Amino acid sequence: MKVLPFKIPKPRNEALVYQVDREEAFYDQLHQHGEIQISYIPQGEGTLIVGDSINEYKAHDILVIGGFVPHVFKSDTVASPRSEMHTLFFDLHSFGKDFFEIADLSLTKEFFKKSELGMRVLSNTQQIIGEFHKLASQNKVEQIATLLTIISLVTKSKTASLSSFVYKKSFSDDEGKRMNNVYKYAMEQYSEPISLEEISTVANMSRNAFCRYFKKRTNKTFFQFLIEIRIENACKLIVNKPELSISLVSEECGFNNIANFNRKFKELKGCSPTQYRTRF
Known part of the structure; x- marks a missing residue:
């Protein structure tokens, strides 16, 4: 194939x-x-x-x-x-x-x-x-x-x-390459600050055009998507590296505020990071 x-x-x-x-x-x-x-x-x-x-x-x-x-x-x-x-x-x-x-x-x-x-x-x-x-x-x-x-x-x-929304139209090769570049960049750089200007440049678009483009194809903003990547990686660290404190997990996954990390984690996983560690 x-x-x-x-x-x-x-x-x-x-x-x-x-x-x-x-x-x-x-x-x-x-x-x-x-x-x-x-x-x-x-x-x-x-x-x-x-x-x-x-x-x-x-x-x-x-x-x-x-x-x-x-x-x-x-x-x-x-x-x-x-x-x-x-x-x-x-x-x-x-x-x-x-x-x-x-x-x-x-x-x-x-x-x-x-x-x-x-x-x-x-x-x-x-x-x-x-x-x-x-x-x-x-x-x-x-x-x-x-x-x-x-x-x-x-x-x-x-x-x-595995998803809650799928863009109904088939992507062109150019669109596929653009979205692939955005996804790849986010998955590789999630632990670092990523600005809207930075990710728009990766997509080769203006900031406003990129925001509309990404939202239309994923039904969420880029920063919502980025937070989900960070939380999924935090889950792995919480389970696989029990020696790491929750605060350090937060930092390694791109959060600069532990309170914000705890809040976003609970929104997405339905429990606190500490409760998640206890369960697994």
Whole structure:
């Protein structure tokens, strides 16, 4: 599956693509593709941006990302020096225009609806992982049957959305590159002060134009987005480095005011940083 700056075209004459990626880090450019992807991650952890939202991913996650939903994986190569992902790519019409419309497959409608915002599977994961383990030795007919089994299992499972808003229009390559540059800069520089003038320059836009552009495509301001990145990274430090004080975590994640950090943390996570550490 060839990767372009923002689009991944489906290989010719293949209705279903099964792909295994084993790398030091996953492809870290913001991208979208027409295919829905169902991914199992045996190894690796890091940050996942889907649509307007920042998430963590870790080993043994099962993730579903809908067609044309912008997303990017940012691997944490310190926490996990190797990354591995097994993915099924397909779309609503892969097996014929009306295949998923037949009455026997009516239960799949919920799957496709939820995939529009992306989802993390929270139950039945061992059964789904078991199905993924079969794929490497299967022929195409068997892989299609396994895909239907996985969709059925996901439909029966408890899930959590990966985003709350997805820009409905497909991005052009130029737009994809611009948003990728903004996301990449924010994920790499979140611990430092970032001004509106600075990030507008990264996007090669005026400040006012950038604010309108970003809000339209993510349904939030850039600084709301930046705070979410900082809080997600704070969560990792709180759990993985218990020797760090909450005050130091706050500083390392770009907050210069502990009271503001505590307030934003509670807004996004529903508890204080200290309570979060106790839970995990």
